[in-house]
Amino acid sequence: MRCGGAGLRRANFTRAWAAALKKAKLxxxxxxxxxHTGNTFAAQSGATLRDLMTRMGHSSTRAALIYQxxxxxxxxxxxxxxxKLAEEALKPEEPEPEEQDPDGSGT
Structure with a gap:
């Protein structure tokens, strides 16, 4: 994003941000x-707390949790x-089918 052809700096960022919002009709x-949004989406996609802390540059879990x-x-x-995990864990095990003796000799 450039503001009037100049590189984006803290001094002109507010104007560039306001112009972007106006153009997007927001x-x-x-x-x-x-x-906030980026970190929330990262958390919902499965990022761990450590992943989020690294992405956001936080050194404490408290700071990273604010964004979730x-x-x-x-x-x-x-x-x-x-x-589903509980249902699978509680299902009774099905017994193994017994092998059939093809010649009927019982051996």
Whole structure:
């Protein structure tokens, strides 16, 4: 993103961000919102807390956890997956089928 042909710097970023929002017909968004969204999506895709900390440059878990938000769909998917695991673990084992003696001799 360039602002009037110049490289993007802190001094002209606000104008460039405002212009981008106007062009996208959006309002009320802050650049920092992208950080929230990116880290939330990374968490939902399966990133570990350590992955998130590295991506965000955080040294404490507390800081990284601030950016995680649980979506209802994700919570439902986790509950469903746990239910399936529990069902599989509780299923009685099926006995092995006995081999048939082809000549009937019993040996």
């Amino acid at each position: 309002s009320g968004f802050h650049f920092h919102d992208l950080r 938000h649980t979506a209802m769909e994700r919570d439902r998917a986790i509950a469903d997956a746990l239910g």
